Amino acid sequence: MIWVVFAAMTGAAVLAFLWPLAGRPRGDSRLAIETNLYQAELADIERDVARGLMTPADGEAARTEAARRLLASTALEPSPAGRGGAKAASVLVILIVPILSVALYARLGAPDYQDMPLQARIKAQPADMDMAAALARIETHLAKEPDDARGWEILAQVYTRLERPDAAARALRNLIRLQGASPDLLMAFGQSLVFANQGKVDEEAQAAFEKALAIEPSRLEPRFYLALAAEQKGDRARALEGFAGLLADAPEAPFADLVRERIARLGGEASPPAASPPASSGPAASPQGAAIAAMAPAERDATIRGMVEGLAARLATNGGSLEEWSRLVRAYTVLREPEKARAALGEARKAFGADSAATAGLDALAGELGLGG
Amino acid sequence: MITEIGHYALVLALALAIVQSAAPLWGVWRRDAALMATARPVAAAQFLLVALSFAALTHAYLISDFSLLNVVENSHSAKPLIYKISGVWGNHEGSMLLWVLILALFGALVAVGSRAMPLDLAAAVLSVQAWIGAAFLTFILFTSNPFLRLAQPPIEGRDLNPILQDPGLAIHPPLLYLGYVGLSITFSFAAAALICGRIDASWARFVRPWTLLAWLFLTLGIAMGSYWAYYTLGWGGFWFWDPVENASLMPWLAATALLHTAAVMEKRDALKIWTIFLAILAFSLSLLGTFLVRSGVLTSVHAFANDPARGVFILAILVFFIGGSLALFAWRAGRLRQGGIFAPVSREGALVLNNLLLTTCCATVFVGTLYPLALESVTGEKISVGAPFFNLTFGPLFAPILLVMPLGQMLAWKRGDLLGAAERLTVAVGAGFAAALVLGAIRGGPVLSVVGVAIAAYLIIGSFVEIYGRIAGRGVTLGIALARALGLPRSAWGTALAHAGVGVTLFGLAATGWGVEVVQALKSGDRMDLGPYQIEVREIAKRPGPNFEATVAPIDIRSGGVVIAQINPARRFYPARQMPTTEAGIATLGLGQVYVSLSEQNPDGSLDARLYWKPYVALIWIGALLMAMGGGLSLSDRRLRIGVARRARATAAQPAE
Known part of the structure; x- marks a missing residue:
């Protein structure tokens, strides 16, 4: 389709060149033009003399000059030359214009690309809609109506799945603002923050975990992150206590291995440098290990x-x-x-x-x- | 599809430009009328294609089609409509497309309006015009293509440079380009005359309206740019002798000289070689301006993205056209016969003096602009040639132009009466002294301001003395005077108005010496005196905009306790580009302006601000408007239309008024 349009355009362009070659050249003859000019000049001189911009004597001299110019220029009528040049030129143009245009466009252009108006992209059916467009649509909507909890919920889920924790945290923060703090939301929010900060549990995340735990004390995950926060702050004893307690309460939890690893690392640092047991195979790797690590040295x-x-x-x-x-x-x-x-x-x-x-x-x-x- | 049609149209326009640059010229050489005649329709078609291409790009901006790299880089879906449109040329690629569009527009105008022109001249002019068009189309397609597509379009663009998000962008570049590119037509005329080997009064007659048109737009474009810089950049100044400004001033000076010398050539068949040279010079300087601004040699808001490849390409175009035309000039100029003779004291003589002074001014600006660049590239040393240099050189050189200007208007062609002319100007001189005495007594202040105002008054009155002499006299009633005034050719009125405009601008410039400037941190409720007014800061508030955040300080301006104006100077922050801008608050009171511009916000919430009272400052731009209006009036003179329209024949046959 687009090539049909291109062909029509090219044809019209070539026609613009061929048009004057077909008929008699238009425009005034050289003599008519020069006479025309001469008369205009005489009128001008007369006007200037009348205004006093020229003395009558100078005016007369100027008229003579103009007449002399008219005589000098009449000899230059172009001859209506033979058609040979025009024919050769036509053939050249008919060949060159399409070839040059198409060759150049083929190199530079993108004929397969459709126009992509932003509105159309955003309004497109969800099936055809790319994820970015969908997100943009929701973001635009939420910029206008920031109290639409459903919108924030979708954004939170999508951003989490897209592994964009900073954006997810922003969505969750809004969701908590609108729906109140539930342990689930607080946990998701805190986790997003932790991921956004490359694993660091910052104050805001810690507050979220503490709140989640306060609402639902039987919840295990907040305890893990709180222990992690303690470890990151250098409070080793408290971290070990937290991890060990967690392991003791839920030795079969999916994150138990992770907890053991943390304990091992903390405990390993404490053990004598002579021969540190490999963390993965040492006693600490077992459920009991965590508990052991938390004990007083003698008891342990x-x-x-x-x-x-x-x-x-x-x-x-x-x-x-x-x-x-x-x-x-x-x-x-x-x-x-x-x-x-x-x-x-x-x-x-x-x-x-x-x-x-x-x-x-x-x-x-x-x-x-x-x-x- | 529309985008791709636009892209193809641009490619096709290049193909046509190449045809147009060769075929008619071949026709001129073979004296083949049919081949020469192809120039007109091809020029028209080329314009339609470029216009289609430009429309397609504009369409892409309007629908926020982010599959175009150019749209992504310079637009944003939240941008107001006017900036979506003006944003098309608010970037390098789009502005070059506008450049070529105007180039093609002028070509088409010549094609349509050249029926009364000899065919060979029209064909040669359009051919040369197509050379320029082909060069710039190639430049666009290969180094600055606005139609490059993205397979994965982002969902939002990077927004337009906030400084450019201003109504000024809708006006300043198109006007300036109409001026710059309009000079290409006079250049094409000059080159065509050299190629055809025939330059006479009729040539000058044909080229004159185009010169006038280009000069008119250049004047408006520069004035608009100056006013834009004045209210946007927040420095309170209107001309900084910045290289980018100088780049537009140089062609203006050359075009002004050309305008006057073309008059001599038209009326007297004299100064031919000089006229041709000026026509080449004016466009060469406008190309140089394009090169300086776009190559990245200079850093400014005009530079957009800098790419060395582009600079080299424009430099090549520059060398080709300037070098080529000067070579052609050297080769052919010797064959031109000199025409009419004139005495030193005559209108011609005065115009020669005008030309000498204007070109010297132009040379001064050229040296002041390029010397620092040359020095830096050769020795690496950075020097700043700014206002002090230009004030010391340009000022004294321009002063004689101003003093002689009314005198030249009074002189007759061929032989003038200097004493008689001077005698008739005594009124104007008297007006100058009177203005100096009155304003000096009221305002006191710097001597330069008083002298400047005196010269300005002399210029304004002096511009109309000639007309007054024509229409008034002993025993002439008002009715007769009015009838005579209407009977005068419009070009006479145009000359007077344009010259008076120079005086008006000078008045505004001179009055800057009486201005008041205060630098202060503003807090809510602050009151202070500023010149004859009192101002009060009502509050300092945050206001969100469509794509920016603003801190506003609404200010009341009082005179004698009555609030006579309110301004809202603001500082904006554009998150998409992480850029702040300053919106100066300006209130025009009479001919003066109160100007407040905000800068940083201090930790205590106060805003650092510059506050000015600028008496008569508006006259600077009003003067430029008058100059352009004068040009317009001259352009509307029936006499000049002969080169443009067929109608002229009927007019010319009538007896003179």
Whole structure:
């Protein structure tokens, strides 16, 4: 379709060139033009003389000058030349104009692009509407009616899904303003803020979590974020207390692993630098681990010892994987009982005697922990 | 689809411009009337295509079609309608399109109005015009294409530069471009005359209306730009000798000289070579202005986005046209025969003096503008050539022009009577002294202001002395005088009015010496005296706008306790561009203005402000309007229409009034 329009335009443009070539040249003849001018000049001179801008004698001289010019110019009538030039030019123009235009447009233009009026994009059926246009429509609407809770709710959901937490937080803030603070909204709001701040729990987010917890004390997630906030502020004891309490109340919660990790990191920092147990496989990784980490050092030592003995007994009677044996060896080292560690290592070597890969792993472990052969 | 049709129309216009630049010229060379005749319809078609393209871009702005990069970068859906339209040329690409549109418009006007012109001259003029058109169309399409599309259109644009969101944008650039680009026609005429090898009084007759038209619009454009800067930039000044301003002043000076010298050529067949040279110079200076403003050599609100490739391209266009035309000039000018002879003391002589002074002024501005740029590019040293330089050089050079101006009007062609002319001007001189005495006594103040006002009064009265001598006299009744006044050619009135306009502008400039300026932090309820008035700040408030936030300080202006005006100076903040602007509050009281502009808001809530009382300041722009009106009156003189319309033949045959 658009190429039909282009073709028509090109045709009209070429016709503008061909038009005068078809008929007799229009316009006044050279003589008529010069005579016309001469008469105008005489009128001018007369006027100037009448106004006193020229003396009558000078006027007469000027008239003579004008007449001389008229005589000099009449010799220059252009000859109606042969048609050869016009024909050649026509052919050239008929070829050049379309070729040049189309070639240039093909390089620069975008014939497939439709006009995209903003209103039409915004009003388009939701199915055809791009997400950006939809959001813009809602934003525009809310700029005019900022008390439309439904609009903010949609924006909050969409922005959360689009991973634009700053925008989501703005929408949720408005939603809370309009619908009041429910624990769900407060949680979503606080989380958006935390994500928007690259994981940092700022004052506003903390306030939101505290409020959510105050309304619904049985809620677990706010406690996690509050503990996190304490950790970020450097209040290690309070952070550990929070995480441990959480784990104790909900050891099977989906975020339990996360909590354990936090505890491990906090606890790990506290453990002696000689040999820190790997966070993922150490005792802290278990549900009990969190609780243990929260205990007083002496009490914790005793508890861990109990656990290690339990593990040793299980391995001695039922056997176990290389990983479990390694964990036992490490645990004894951490508890500064190298004798027991060496003994466990010896047991393990016996159990995996035929497995060269496992033996090599145990050798490496022995080297790492400085237990000798 | 409309956008793409506009894009194609622009490409097609380029193809036609190339045809138009070659075929008619070939016709001139072959003396082939048919080929020459193609110039007119092709020029008209080229204009229609560029107009279609411009309309398509405007359409895209109106519907906020953000699939165009240019619309995204310079528009915003919340922008008021007038700025959606004026925003089309409020950016580099769009303004170049406007430039070419006006170029094509002038070409089409010549095509339509040139029936009374010799065919070969018309063909050559349109060919040269098409050379310029082709060069700038190529420039637009390859370096500044406003029709570039985006596959993923954003939902909102980046808005127009807030400083440009002003009614001034709707007026200033089109007027200025009509002036700048109008000079392209005189250039084309000059080049065509050189190509055809024939320059005579009739040539001057044809070129004169175009010069007048271009000069008229250039005058209005510069005045409008100056007033815009005055109320928008909030510095309280109206002319800063800024390179961008100088870039428009130089073509104006050259065009003013051309206007006068073309009159000599038309009437007396003299000063031909000089006229041709001035025509080339005027357009060369307007191209230079385009280059300076658009290449990024200068930084200003006019520069828009700077791209070195564009600068190089415009420089190439500049070199081609200026160099080419000057070469043509050097080659062909020697063949021109000199015409009428005149005595030194004559109207011709006075106009020669006018030309010498105007071109010297122009040269001064040229040096003052380009020397710092040249120095910086050669040595890296930055120097600032500002008002002190121009006041010391331009002022003294312009003063003789002002003094001699009324005298020149009194002199006859060929041989003038200097003493007689001076004698008739005694009234004007007397008026000057009277004005100096009266205003000096009332206001005192700087000597320069008193002298300036004296010269201004002399100019205004002196401009009309010649006309007064024609219509009045001993025993002439009012009725007869009126009849005579109406009988005078309009060009005589036009000359008088334009010259008086210079005087009026000078009056306004001189009166700046009597102004009052106060810099102060304003708080709600503040009262103070400002010149003859008392002002009171009613409040300091925040007011939201469609696409900005404003801090407003409404102020009452009192005279003798009565509130005679209220102004709302404001400071706006445009979030889309993170840019503040200043909206000066201006109240015109008589011919003077109270001008308040706000700057920073202090922590205590008060607003730093500059407050001015500027007596007679409006005269500066009223004078420019009078000049343009004078030009318009001259343009409407039937005598000048001969080059434009066929009708002229009937008129010319009538006896003179």
